Amino acid sequence: xxxxxxxxxxxxxxxxxxxxxxxxxxxxxxxxxxxxxxxxxxxxxxxxxxxxxxxxxxxxxxxxxxxxxxxxxxxxxxxxxxxxxxxxxxxxxxxxxxxxxxxxxxxxxxxxxxxxxxxxxxxxxxxxxxxxxxxxxxxxxxxxxxxxxxxxxxxxxxxxxxxxxxxxxxxxxxxxxx
Amino acid sequence: xxxxxxxxxxxxxxxxxxxxxxxxxxxxxxxxxxxxxxxxxxxxxxxxxxxxxxxxxxxxxxxxxxxxxxxxxxxxxxxxxxxxxxxxxxxxxxxxxxxxxxxxxxxxxxxxxxxxxxxxxxxxxxxxxxxxxxxxxxxxxxxxxxxxxxxxxxxxxxxxxxxxxxxxxxxxxxxxxxxxxxxxxxxxxxxxxxxxxxxxxxxxxxxxxxxxxxxxxxxxxxxxxxxxxxxxxxxxxxxxxxxxxxxxxxxxxxxxxxxxxxxxxxxxxxxxxxxxxxxxxxxxxxxxxxxxxxxxxxxxxxxxxxxxxxxxxxxxxxxxxxxxxxxxxxxxxxxxxxxxxxxxxxxxxxxxxxxxxxxxxxxxxxxxxxxxxxxxxxxxxxxxxxxxxxxxxxxxxxxxxxxxxxxxxxxxxxxxxxxxxxxxxxx
Numbered sequence: 001x002x003x004x005x006x007x008x009x010x011x012x013x014x015x016x017x018x019x020x021x022x023x024x025x026x027x028x029x030x031x032x033x034x035x036x037x038x039x040x041x042x043x044x045x046x047x048x049x050x051x052x053x054x055x056x057x058x059x060x061x062x063x064x065x066x067x068x069x070x071x072x073x074x075x076x077x078x079x080x081x082x083x084x085x086x087x088x089x090x091x092x093x094x095x096x097x098x099x100x101x102x103x104x105x106x107x108x109x110x111x112x113x114x115x116x117x118x119x120x121x122x123x124x125x126x127x128x129x130x131x132x133x134x135x136x137x138x139x140x141x142x143x144x145x146x147x148x149x150x151x152x153x154x155x156x157x158x159x160x161x162x163x164x165x166x167x168x169x170x171x172x173x174x175x176x177x178x
Numbered sequence: 179x180x181x182x183x184x185x186x187x188x189x190x191x192x193x194x195x196x197x198x199x200x201x202x203x204x205x206x207x208x209x210x211x212x213x214x215x216x217x218x219x220x221x222x223x224x225x226x227x228x229x230x231x232x233x234x235x236x237x238x239x240x241x242x243x244x245x246x247x248x249x250x251x252x253x254x255x256x257x258x259x260x261x262x263x264x265x266x267x268x269x270x271x272x273x274x275x276x277x278x279x280x281x282x283x284x285x286x287x288x289x290x291x292x293x294x295x296x297x298x299x300x301x302x303x304x305x306x307x308x309x310x311x312x313x314x315x316x317x318x319x320x321x322x323x324x325x326x327x328x329x330x331x332x333x334x335x336x337x338x339x340x341x342x343x344x345x346x347x348x349x350x351x352x353x354x355x356x357x358x359x360x361x362x363x364x365x366x367x368x369x370x371x372x373x374x375x376x377x378x379x380x381x382x383x384x385x386x387x388x389x390x391x392x393x394x395x396x397x398x399x400x401x402x403x404x405x406x407x408x409x410x411x412x413x414x415x416x417x418x419x420x421x422x423x424x425x426x427x428x429x430x431x432x433x434x435x436x437x438x439x440x441x442x443x444x445x446x447x448x449x450x451x452x453x454x455x456x457x458x459x460x461x462x463x464x465x466x467x468x469x470x471x472x473x474x475x476x477x478x479x480x481x482x483x484x485x486x487x488x489x490x491x492x493x494x495x496x497x498x499x500x501x502x503x504x505x506x507x508x509x510x511x512x513x514x515x516x517x518x519x520x521x522x523x524x525x526x527x528x529x530x531x532x533x534x535x536x537x538x539x540x541x542x543x544x545x546x547x548x549x550x551x552x553x554x555x556x557x558x559x560x561x562x563x564x565x566x567x568x569x570x571x572x573x574x575x576x577x578x579x580x581x582x583x584x585x586x587x588x589x590x591x592x593x594x595x596x597x598x599x600x601x602x603x604x605x
Contacts, residue, residue: 004558046360047381049372050418050427054567055381059592062567074582118557121427131363135316151368 016088037104231463299326411434431570572573
């Protein structure tokens, strides 16, 4: 399966298993699939105020909608903002979708199925910051990592960051020397 | 540079210079920026053309990364000043800086320096040369931003951190690199850096805002023009909210009243992509120059036909358009050097639709058999262009994407066409 089809079907599979997922949730789920589970989606995630982001994920969500795989529903939020929910549209998805991708999606569903957009953002940001340090060859302990995330995301409580870090460590997403 | 003037600033005399520019009239640069511009590594950008061999189609396309870098600094400053003066409450609340006045000055400087240096890591012939960058530890290729970060840290650290030159505003080199590179942002950045990165790199950034106008002006086309003052005046800053109504992130947006200038900005880039940056002749010269660089790299000390990695930044910085063209001139017997030298570029014989059909694919397969020597340009591999549909549009407290507000923009499709070239036009 080529990258472009893989991207489209990964979105459809996630939408099927996490029905009504937000666009933020989809963005971060794709990030974790690629970064943690090494699904070769070939996105170029960069970090912004709203966490790891590659506009291409939104592009491929639209393509999946255009090709009849998902349905995107806009709805009004509190304080006049607008949100989007993504639903699987086609019950029959490509049989050639690689089993390792399905397994990875099942793992993500198991670990994050009740997550709000805000929690997706925090989780993905912790993983992003951790991996940036690994890429840079910089070692850091849990406290340093959590402080780093807090500097980038001061609207999260430090205790929430530590709690999420502990969960990610427990499920094997990262490991810092204590 | 022209018009040097002396002004009093913070108790000492500061020399400012004004550089004549095709877009802004004059660009003001202070002493610190002058020192950076005068550095040989920055001057190297005079020897890297902005649009590679686009001048084979549009003879005016001979401008360089040097003037574009100065232009991006001016554009980024215009954007920064507008949002900081018009969205003060939103930004001040979000940043919670102890002294907003100082933070405002400090980040203005950081944004200016990041914009000035954003292209300092470019390879010879700009994007065409990027295919020859070696692989990183994660198996992806280095990009010009990786080289840029290495160059800024190696050559410009002292100038950036010189508080005397920088008017007593304390800046670290990592403040600048955090605006330019995603990993640097994660390792050294703050919430402010993440926000201001949007001026340097986003769908409505200073880079594309400058190059559309500049490229159009030099080439003599109108496709890339948009209403720049209107775009800047409509820039806004909004807090995006999560489904639970919680604070999510501060986004750089365009006010609803600027919807049409946002549309024209996206259309301008779409038109420039189709008619200039991806003109069939320009694209085939990108192929020839990449192959020619591979042919000549061994003759200038790079046996593996790749550029040196960022940790050999001194070696990399010796390469520019001039060194490559000199080597091509000395190696005219080589296939692609000769084609460039004698203007014997491959010819386009077939172009698919933007979204290729089954008939298109069949035709490409047929041509492959008929022409064993060929080149297929696949637009889906052009990583630096996709229609900018996700620009944020702000209305009251709401933030929307441009494509949700404009059927016109929503209708733009990603160009995935393929172009088949052969050495001669014979069918």
